Amino acid sequence: MSEAETPEPLDERIPGSAASQSDKLGLPPGTLVHVGERHCAEVALTLVAYGPEAVEEIALGGPEDLAGHLGTERLLWLDVIGLHDVETVGEVGERLGLHPLVMSDMVNTHQRPKAEIHEGYVFAVVKMVRWIGGDQGLDTEQVSLLLGSNWVATFQERPGDVFDAVRARMREGKGRIRKSGPDYLFYALLDVIVDHYFLAVEALSEQTEALEDEVLEAPTRATLARIHGLRQEALALRRAAWPLRELVQVVLREESELVDPSTAPYLRDLYDHVVQVIDIVETQREILSGYTDLYLSSLSNRMNDVMRVLTVIATIFIPLTFVAGIYGMNFEVMPELKWRWGYPLVWGVMAVMAGGMLRFFRRRGWF
Amino acid sequence: MSEAETPEPLDERIPGSAASQSDKLGLPPGTLVHVGERHCAEVALTLVAYGPEAVEEIALGGPEDLAGHLGTERLLWLDVIGLHDVETVGEVGERLGLHPLVMSDMVNTHQRPKAEIHEGYVFAVVKMVRWIGGDQGLDTEQVSLLLGSNWVATFQERPGDVFDAVRARMREGKGRIRKSGPDYLFYALLDVIVDHYFLAVEALSEQTEALEDEVLEAPTRATLARIHGLRQEALALRRAAWPLRELVQVVLREESELVDPSTAPYLRDLYDHVVQVIDIVETQREILSGYTDLYLSSLSNRMNDVMRVLTVIATIFIPLTFVAGIYGMNFEVMPELKWRWGYPLVWGVMAVMAGGMLRFFRRRGWF
Amino acid sequence: MSEAETPEPLDERIPGSAASQSDKLGLPPGTLVHVGERHCAEVALTLVAYGPEAVEEIALGGPEDLAGHLGTERLLWLDVIGLHDVETVGEVGERLGLHPLVMSDMVNTHQRPKAEIHEGYVFAVVKMVRWIGGDQGLDTEQVSLLLGSNWVATFQERPGDVFDAVRARMREGKGRIRKSGPDYLFYALLDVIVDHYFLAVEALSEQTEALEDEVLEAPTRATLARIHGLRQEALALRRAAWPLRELVQVVLREESELVDPSTAPYLRDLYDHVVQVIDIVETQREILSGYTDLYLSSLSNRMNDVMRVLTVIATIFIPLTFVAGIYGMNFEVMPELKWRWGYPLVWGVMAVMAGGMLRFFRRRGWF
Amino acid sequence: MSEAETPEPLDERIPGSAASQSDKLGLPPGTLVHVGERHCAEVALTLVAYGPEAVEEIALGGPEDLAGHLGTERLLWLDVIGLHDVETVGEVGERLGLHPLVMSDMVNTHQRPKAEIHEGYVFAVVKMVRWIGGDQGLDTEQVSLLLGSNWVATFQERPGDVFDAVRARMREGKGRIRKSGPDYLFYALLDVIVDHYFLAVEALSEQTEALEDEVLEAPTRATLARIHGLRQEALALRRAAWPLRELVQVVLREESELVDPSTAPYLRDLYDHVVQVIDIVETQREILSGYTDLYLSSLSNRMNDVMRVLTVIATIFIPLTFVAGIYGMNFEVMPELKWRWGYPLVWGVMAVMAGGMLRFFRRRGWF
Amino acid sequence: MSEAETPEPLDERIPGSAASQSDKLGLPPGTLVHVGERHCAEVALTLVAYGPEAVEEIALGGPEDLAGHLGTERLLWLDVIGLHDVETVGEVGERLGLHPLVMSDMVNTHQRPKAEIHEGYVFAVVKMVRWIGGDQGLDTEQVSLLLGSNWVATFQERPGDVFDAVRARMREGKGRIRKSGPDYLFYALLDVIVDHYFLAVEALSEQTEALEDEVLEAPTRATLARIHGLRQEALALRRAAWPLRELVQVVLREESELVDPSTAPYLRDLYDHVVQVIDIVETQREILSGYTDLYLSSLSNRMNDVMRVLTVIATIFIPLTFVAGIYGMNFEVMPELKWRWGYPLVWGVMAVMAGGMLRFFRRRGWF
Secondary structure, X not given: OHHHXXXXXXXXXXXXXXXXXXXXXXXXXXXXXXXXXXXXXXXXEEEEEEOOOOEEEEEEOOHHHHHHHHOXXXXXXXXXXXXXXXXXXXXXXXXXOXXXXXXXXXHXXXXXXXXXXXXXXXXXXXXXXXXXXXXXXXXXXXXXXXEOOOEEEEEEOOOOOOOHHHHHHHHHOOOOOOOOOHHXXXXXXXXXXXXXXXXXXXXXXXXXXXXXXXXXXXXXXXXHHHHHHHHHHHHHHHHHHHHHHHHHHHHHHOOOOOOOHHHHHHHHHHHHHHHHHHHHHHHHHHHXXXXXXXXXXXXHHHHHHHHHHHHHHHHHHHHHHHHHHHXXXXXXXXXXXXXXXXXXXXXXXXXXXXXXXXXXXXXXXXX | OHHHHOOOOHHHOXXXXXXXXXXXXXXXXXXXXXXXXXXXXXXXXXXXXXXXXXXXXXXXXXXXXXXXXXXXXXXXXXXXXXXXXXXXXXXXXXXXXXXXXXXXXXXXXXXXXXXXXXXXXXXXXXXXXEEEEOOOEEEEEEEEEEEOOOEEEEEEOOOOOOOHHHHHHHHHOOOOXXXXXXXXXXXXXXXXXXXXXXXXXXXXXXXXXXXXXXXXXXXXXXXXXXXXXXXXXXHHHHHHHHHHHHHHHHHHHHOOOOOOHHHHHHHHXXXXXXXXXXXXXXXXXHHHHHHHHHHHHHHHHHHHHHHHHHHHHHHHHHHHHHHHHHOOOOOOOOHHHHOOOHHHHHHHHHHHHHHHHHHHHHHOOOO | OHHHHOOOOHHHOEOOOOEXXXXXXXXXOOOOEOEEOOOOOOOEEEEEEEOOOOEEEEEEOOHHHHHHHHOOOOEEEEEEEOOOOHHHHHHHHHHHOOOHXXXXXXXXXXXXXXXXXXXXXXXXXXXXXXXXXOOOEEEEEEEEEEEOOOEEEEEEOOOOOOOHHHHHHHHHOOOOOOOOOHHHHHHHHHHHHHXXXXXXXXXXXXXHHHHHHHHHHOOOHHHHHHHHHHHHHHHHHHHHHHHHHHHHHHHHHHOOOOOOHHHHHHHHHHHHHHHHHHHHHHXXXXXXXXXXXXXXXXXXXXXXXXXXXXXXXXXXXXXXXXHHHHOOOOOOOOHHHHOOOHHHHHHHHHHHHHHHHHHHHHHOOOO | OHHHHOOOOHHHOEOOOOEOHHHHOOOOOOOOEOEEOOOOOOOEEEEEEEOOOOEEEEEEOOHHHHHHHHXXXXXXXXXXXXXXXXHHHHHHHHHHOOOHHHHHHHHEOOOOOEEEEEOOEEEEEEEEEEEEEOOOEEEEEEEEEEEOOOEEEEEEOOOOOOOHHHHXXXXXXXXXXXXXXXXXXXXXXHHHHHHHHHHHHHHHHHHHHHHHXXXXXXXXXXXXXXXXXXXXXXXXXXXXXHHHHHXXXXXXXXXXXXXXXXXXXXXXXXXHHHHHHHHHHHHHHHHHHHHHHHHHHHHXXXXXXXHHHHHHHHHHHHHHHHHHHHOOOOOOOOHHHHOOOHHXXXXXXXXXXXXXXXXXXXXXXXX | OHHHHOOOOHHHOEXXXXXXXXXXXXXXXXXXXXXXXXXXXXXXXXXXXXXXXXXXXXXXXXXXXXXXXXXXXXXXXXXXEOOOOHHHHHHHHHHHOOOHHHHHHHHEOOOOOEEEEEOOEEEEEEEEEEEEEOOOEEEEEEEEEEEOOOEEEXXXXXXXXXXXHHHHHHHHOOOOOOOOOXXXXXXXXXXHHHHHHHHHHHHHHHHHHHHHHHHHHXXXXXXXXXXXXXXXXXXXXXXXXXXXXXXXXXXXXXXXXXXXXXXXXXXXXXXXXXXXXXXXXXXXXXXXXXXXXHHHHHHHHHHXXXXXXXXXXXXXXXXXXXXXXHOOOOOOOOHHHHOOOHHHHHHHHHHHHHXXXXXXXXXXXXX
């Protein structure tokens, strides 16, 4: 496999801005092409070197600064932000000894979440979600997590992530995080990502519940768009969450020597969380799908109410107008026209007709 | 795994009232955070110490009172009510030797039902359902059941449960319950929970059947809301019941030495019950889904009836009004107006028109 | 397992009439509680003792009469009718050596079909269906079949069953039935039950086909109720037939020594029959589900036809009435009113208008 | 198993004409009862005796003529047409050494396609389909294929089959057919049956495509019936084709010594064909299901168009008629009636109203 | 298997133009019959002979020219364009040592994608898709790929393919392609085909997104046809992509000695790509299916708006016309007609009626 691991010559790499899958066409497999939008000006490399006693955060100038740190006793967490600069990403990858196909997956932000066990490292791609709320809804960003013998590396698309809680625990030395190996850090990062899935599905559930009354009582055209929007969000969440099940299972099942047995219960707990997220998302999807039906029948109910009342009004007045039309005729011989009480009588007849129809309609429950 | 089992220092625990998943964000895994609503003022610990000959119910003052009982010959059932006080729950857990992740699962009331076989104990989370009826419908509460070598522990959210029948059998010494080991008590508690699922699905079936005539004969807007409500109940029941299948299978399959072979037939019976519950729920869901269709077509049937009758009335009178309009014209030369029998003739013509249309519509089955 | 097999003391059993699942709540598992309706006054026990040469039918006075027959050389078929008298059923079960949970399943008529291989006997619960036709549709009754070393026992809810054909073959000594062991009788009873499933699905298919023309040509409100009724029947049949697959597979797979290898091809044939029944039921369900759609679109087609014709009539007369209204105005200066041919001219104009609209509508295919 | 293979005494067999499943009720399993319609007067037995050098077609007078041929060196293909004469079929079966249940399956034409490996022979039941076109659509006939050590037997319901191509190849000695064993003939017969499935699905696809424009452009009531008809055909094809997958797999997997390894690639090729047929049928079903939706929305689109135009006409004339009504009133003091230009003015007002409404409706895109 | 590999005598092959499956009926299996359309005049055979140092492209005159190249040291890529000339294709196949059934699959362009491991070569059939855009949408062509010990062969229907990028890399010697064995070329060809699936699903996604606003805001009849068209494209893509999963898995799992272990990671990467394509297609299908619902409800929303406004107009004027009709009656005694302010009063009454109705309708939100 030695040859497969030789990265492509760097001059073939295209430093793209907003690039699409089609830019990749025809290039040799393993060529690094950034697929996705360009979010930030420069690549930022942050190294956290830690151990049970101390923790140090270092902003690296470039991939070459990595050299001095990789061989030391301290555990390392390298956080790379900005995937558009494939040259830098590629150099980091080379120094960590990554397979070119792994690097190629990392810079393609349309990746499906998955985990792969390679020799010497574990590779996982996940979607990091944050519920923004408002019109934006769900914010999704691809993160690659790598676990080596004494290091963890994360590659993100843009600044801003969900890892602050982990950084804080690292700094304060809370819990097991500084006392355990890099596999625990790897787990902790995945765990905090999955925790944000919970926040997202909670927000989704709340918005769904808030819609229920609107759907049943006063559906408007905007209601439909809102249901549609929530369904799209739920679909996106499901697409991101489903592959996580297999991802965690792959890490658990393949029993890489990089994962300590003492970390396994934590990973199993993570697996339960993922199953729970999927369970809630599926339930929300079912509820939302029921809402569409409810909306449509609420709407046609309302429409029917309107049409019924309007039609009843028209139906009452059309026969009355006919009666008026009768006595508007100009026949020379129309005895009723001569009657003393003819006019009030017609009023009376019309009142009886209208009243009869109203009673009939009401008794039938038509309005 | 020794380190993994060391619980987090207690000062990190947050005694929450109504807490949500988001309060848990960023805390080390295994930190005890209560997720759910706070239902009662204080935690109540009740210990039932029993054997073939005698049974004793003891209200414990605190976790420390547990110490004197755990080592004895008698079998123990510890019932803890109130999960919001994570400190007390944590102390009880420590004394029973539980893994911090297990305790963390217990106090998170949004848990998905599951069973885990740990060293020295079996852990199961289930949803206890009670059908309240009326507007409330289904009442769901999370219960954690733990089975140790000579003890069973149950952790509930709030006072009031479905275990009274078990307590009564325990007191009266009926059946096998006092003569058998703690695994039989563990089964008996699960069994009584599943029995209440039957009551819930029976209530659901009854309410569904009661709706059938209403749906077919006289659907109103409230009917739809009722169908929708029952579908939500059925969905909730399904979500609670589905994982129970796997739960019982895990206990049966993993063959923990804590479960005596003589208890296996009872667990298999329990499994059959769970399958039956799921079977009925699924059938109810299909029937309810059919009701929505029925409702919609009943409604549009009724609407069509209304519109048809109204439109028939309008359609009959509009041509008649036209005829009346004709003879309301003021042309100087309109011979019919001079005719002796013109007026009765017009009435005759209109009667013939109306009769003809009525016959035509009736023959076509339009009203 | 000796203790598990000790039945509960008889005084705990409740001799119920129409009992529901809720009566069972909180009683020790294995307590015999009849769940279902009470159909007959007394329990009837009929014993058929048979061998290759002779057959004898004996009406037993009570469970105690069984004693003299169980040890003999002859093969036995015990048929118990009436499950409400749990005391008698329990005593029969004890004499046959049944596990209390098995007996508890037998008297609970809401059981899901299943088979269990116990030590010394095989236990199967099935739903016996008969197509009554008319308003009643499907008649379902629970039957428990037990196969012992030299006996078969059947427990039915009420008199009247589908076994007469087997009894006739037994009396006449036709086929293998008297020459083979009790496993063949066990199979023969299951086979005749499954044969009645075929009759039921045939009746269902016929009724479904009979509906097709009605749905396409002249759907009425009753059509929908009929489709709905057939769907419920199909759902009931499916619920009863699906578990039979697994039932037969359990008996085949577990290879109890009670089932002779020479009976296996018959059981495999039975399995094929069950699969075929399920196949037809599923097809019927799909067809019926298509009928609902067809019904709705037929209905809205018909409604559209009605509305279209009515609206065309109204649309033609409204402009004509307008014209008549014009010349009903009382302006002093309206030259047309003075014209010699004004009145016929107006008739002509209106005829042209009506004709034009009719042609336009017809060319557009609107009626 | 020796006893199981003894056929039932022949006097028990009922020579049926158009028989249904219910005629079979209560008879001993393995009794030969013809289920299906009677298609031809007499049973025809044709024997093809072949070898690499020569081929001979012999019309047998009866089952007894078979005796002289079975023991010879030549390979045999026995084709039996007409299943209603169960006596003859039974005698043929006995001479070939078939199990009574196999014979019973052969004469029941409602069989689900399946394959069974018996000792000494392989038994397969398939549905032979032919696309007739026109109103008849799909013609289905049950064929049983049996493969023995040096013979193949086919049992058909009625004259006319899809095997002519095989017979021609046999006569002309084309391909491997005469040079190979009976397993190749068995395969060749299955292959030609599956080839006719392709013709059927091709015809189905063509008819489906032909419907597309009709559905989108000018749907009539007949369109719906046509879609419904094609869906029924597709359902029938799927029911016949699905079990073929398992059938071929059973023959391949069970590795009967009757199937030569050199025939395996042909069977695998056959398997691929079956999968392809199912694939196309499923796609057609999805497309047809989409057509129903399209049809309904096309229809309601068209209906909406009609109603909109009609309602616009009515809506324009109703206010105009009101204006005319105003000046038809007989008040003594109505100054407008005296005006010189009152009448033309009213015309003008009405023209402006009509024009305004027309413009408003058109700008809103209402017609 | 030696005999099975002997191809059928060539004189049996039918050189077809636009041939359908039915032309194949009854011919011996393995007979080469071209099923599909004839796209080009002649078969073109292009041979690329390559090695790490050099590459040579040779246009062959016929299959016989192949002889001199097959035994050499250089690796070969034979590209055959045009499948209608089954004679030439058959001769090429014979020289490569292919099984007649493989050749038969190659010339049948209705093949389902699959891979087969044969002795000495690997055979794969895939659908090559290109998104043309405009009315044409998706262009699909069947390509057969064969991998031998030192050669790769591709058989295409017509000129024009997606392999230009591979040819360019071959010529320029970029990446691993010339340095690796034929298995890498085999992979590279599959990879570039799958890359075009990405382009197709990207185009599909874009078109789907572009429809969303149209569906929600201004749906027309063309919108429905466009949704329908995209659903058909998605269905076609799914049908082509689904079997690719299994295809790659077969190549990976069966571990043919023709596939070097160093190529496995590339194939696994390819597998991930295929899963991703399927994932996106399924999501698009769900979104498009949601669009149909949205379209229908948008449409009925719009229709309701129109009908409501029109009905409100009619409902307001019908009572007014009735009032006008009243005072158009010719009774001799109608005191109001004599009143000085009768006429303006009637106008006032009508204004109040109209205003009241308008306010009532508006308050109810009816227009």
